[in-house]
Amino acid sequence: MSEPTTAVPIVIDRESAVPLAVQLADILRRAATEGRLRAHDRLPSTRMLARWLSVSRTVTAAAYEQLHAEGWIAGKHGSGTYVTTTPPGGRTGGAQRDLPERSARPEPVDLAPGASWIAGIDRAAWRRAWRAAADAPPLPRPAPAGIAEYREVVAEHLLRHRGLTVGADGRSGEDTVLATAGTTAAVSELAVAVLRPGDAVAVEEPGYQRAVQVLRAAGLRVLPAPVDAEGLLVHRIPAGVRAVYCTPAHQYPLGGRMAAARRIDLVRRARADGFFLIEDDYDGELRYDVAPLPLLAALAPDVVVHLGTTSKTFTATLGAGWMVAPPPVASAVLAHRERGTSPSPAGQRVLVELARHGDLGRHLSKVRRELSARRDLVVNTLRAAGIATLGDDAGAHVVLPLPSAAQERRVITQACRHNLRLAGLARDHAGRPSWHGIALGYTGCDREHLAAALDVLVELIRAAD
Numbered sequence: 001m002s003e004p005t006t007a008v009p010i011v012i013d014r015e016s017a018v019p020l021a022v023q024l025a026d027i028l029r030r031a032a033t034e035g036r037l038r039a040h041d042r043l044p045s046t047r048m049l050a051r052w053l054s055v056s057r058t059v060t061a062a063a064y065e066q067l068h069a070e071g072w073i074a075g076k077h078g079s080g081t082y083v084t085t086t087p088p089g090g091r092t093g094g095a096q097r098d099l100p101e102r103s104a105r106p107e108p109v110d111l112a113p114g115a116s117w118i119a120g121i122d123r124a125a126w127r128r129a130w131r132a133a134a135d136a137p138p139l140p141r142p143a144p145a146g147i148a149e150y151r152e153v154v155a156e157h158l159l160r161h162r163g164l165t166v167g168a169d170g171r172s173g174e175d176t177v178l179a180t181a182g183t184t185a186a187v188s189e190l191a192v193a194v195l196r197p198g199d200a201v202a203v204e205e206p207g208y209q210r211a212v213q214v215l216r217a218a219g220l221r222v223l224p225a226p227v228d229a230e231g232l233l234v235h236r237i238p239a240g241v242r243a244v245y246c247t248p249a250h251q252y253p254l255g256g257r258m259a260a261a262r263r264i265d266l267v268r269r270a271r272a273d274g275f276f277l278i279e280d281d282y283d284g285e286l287r288y289d290v291a292p293l294p295l296l297a298a299l300a301p302d303v304v305v306h307l308g309t310t311s312k313t314f315t316a317t318l319g320a321g322w323m324v325a326p327p328p329v330a331s332a333v334l335a336h337r338e339r340g341t342s343p344s345p346a347g348q349r350v351l352v353e354l355a356r357h358g359d360l361g362r363h364l365s366k367v368r369r370e371l372s373a374r375r376d377l378v379v380n381t382l383r384a385a386g387i388a389t390l391g392d393d394a395g396a397h398v399v400l401p402l403p404s405a406a407q408e409r410r411v412i413t414q415a416c417r418h419n420l421r422l423a424g425l426a427r428d429h430a431g432r433p434s435w436h437g438i439a440l441g442y443t444g445c446d447r448e449h450l451a452a453a454l455d456v457l458v459e460l461i462r463a464a465d
Contacts, residue, residue: 008036010053020055021062028063032072032083041083043073069452070419071106108416109453110444112423113253113397116315117443120366125359132356133349143345144337146179146322150348153355154179154308154322161285161364164298164306166324178330180321181343183280183309184210187245190278190305191218193336194329199242204232206428206435208252208280211245224431227251229390231258234265244270245278249292252282253428253439254399255391260293267300276329277304283312285364288372289393297324305329310351312396313367320347371396374442377451385458390437399425400461401437408436410464411457418456 008031012023031037044052046060053060064081067073074084084106145151154177158164166176180186195201197219203212205224215222223238231251237244246266248258258266270277279296297306301324309321320343325333354360378398379389390399402408408424415422422440426433440457442450 012053012055020059021066024053024059024063025066028067029070029072037083039083042079043081043083045080065452065455069109069449069456071109071449075448106419108419108421109449110421111415111440111442111450111453111457112421112444113439113441115396115441115444116312117367117370117396118315119446120363120370121314122359122363125354125357125363128357129350129353129359132353133346136349139345142337142342143179144334144342146177146343147345147348147352149352150179150320150345151177151322153352153360156355157360158308158322158324160361162281162292162295162308164295164324176324176330178323178325178333179343179345179348180307180309180323181319182311182316182321183282183307184214185343186307186321186323187211187278187280188214188218189333189336190243190329191215191220193332194276195220195242200238200240202237202241202244203430204246204251205430206253206425206433207245207430208247208282209428209430211280212430215245222430226434227254227256229254229256230262231256232262232266234262234269237269239273241273241275243276243278245280247280247282248296249281249284250286250392250395252280253397253425254435255395255397257293257392257394263293263296263299267296267303270300270303275303276326279304279306281306281308283395284308285313286368286371286396287392287394288368288375292394302326310347313364314351318347318350319344320351371443374447374450377447378440378442378454381451381454382458385462387458387461389440396443397439397441399437399439401435402461402464403436405433405436407464408438411438411460414460414464415457418460420453420456422457 008028010024010027012020016023028037046057046064050057050060064073072084073081075081155166158166191214195218198221200221200223201215202223202225203215204227206227212222223241225238225244226233226236231248232246248263250257266277277296281295284292295306297304303326306324307321310318323333351360354363375393375398382389382400387400390401391397402411405426408426412422412424422438425435425437425439428439445453
């Protein structure tokens with residue numbers, strides 16, 4: 001174990017109005033910025049530093065906590081506390097190379113929704129799956145529907161984890177499932193293959209803006225469909241739409257679950273008015289309290305296009321998703337692919353191999369345990385501070401409602417200054433925001449940074465009142 005760094009001169013002014021902990025944090029931060037402290041330097045313990053400076057350990061602990069929250073230092077279990085960043089032009093002990101300059105400011109702690117918990121992926125299983133996928137011979141032609149083995153895996157996955165039996169009309173599972181490159185790619189395909197320029201599509205407001213963007217890019221008219229804490233308001237769906245995009249299992253971003261009665265009303269309205277439903281089940285496997293309600297696709301396969309993805313359970317970079325659609329829609333999508341491009345089989349083969357060895361199921365169980373614990377940490381910390389949250393016990397984010405757009409902007413601006421990346425609800429609206437607050441993700445950083453960032457966030461919200 002390396003000896004702690006003691007060469008940095010630390011002089012604190014006991015007569016100053018600036019708190020001692022703030023002075024100490026400023027001195028250490030400046031030393032790292034100027035290169036007198038470098039990445040991987042070990043710092044003395046809070047107890048040792050307090051003895052050297054003849055101050056209370058509370059002072060040194062508070063300074064370390066602040067630097068930890070900002071990302072300047074990190075603790076290693078059983079080893080000590082280390083500097084985590086190198087200043088621009090600083091040397092890390094190896095041979096000098098001509099590298100582009102990097103900012104001394106550490107990467108922000110990512111509390112925005114949308115990230116997957118990649119640290120939980122078993123690297124050995126991941127490598128094994130990629131090696132096995134690479135052993136498969138190249139396809140002589142594209143597979144517009146996706147490779148058969150992948151569609152079989154998806155059919156089994158939907159049955160086991162979402163209660164959806166595909167192929168209930170007598171066809172085999174692989175004939176009813178289409179591979180996709182992910183949810184956004186699937187929405188884009190539906191916009192071009194099934195809909196026509198000028199058609200109107202209703203999208204939840206607030207809702208998933210990447211879907212809004214691809215629909216508009218296809219020349220479609222996007223109309224807002226308001227939501228409440230239980231999801232889409234069926235009676236507020238505009239008249240004359242050809243399709244409705246919704247997230248009934250876990251409304252994005254507010255986090256509500258559409259009740260059974262409302263689902264029935266939605267299906268009845270779709271059949272009566274002649275539109276189809278695009279059901280985005282983006283994180284339907286991630287539920288921590290009770291089993292999720294049945295999918296819309298199970299309730300009404302004749303009017304529902306079901307979309308799923310591995311972007312939240314594994315990583316968006318895998319590029320593996322799926323679509324279960326009524327025959328006319330599936331045929332239109334396949335015809336479109338015959339004229340253009342098909343999803344890459346690489347990610348499909350990887351998921352097949354993960355399922356073959358049982359790694360897919362083990363990983364989902366691991367993700368549920370970890371994310372459930374993280375959600376408890378977030379909700380309990382905020383509740384103890386008197387801060388309310390919205391959202392079911394599911395998924396990878398919660399919502400912190402705020403009373404105004406101005407307060408939302410203040411919290412986000414101040415968080416940026418504390419090296420925290422937040423996302424406000426304003427960005428989830430296609431029009432004038434009707435909901436204000438923070439959509440707080442808890443998968444983009446490790447649990448230690450998450451806990452420290454929550455303490456900072458509590459103070460920022462209190463200060464913004």
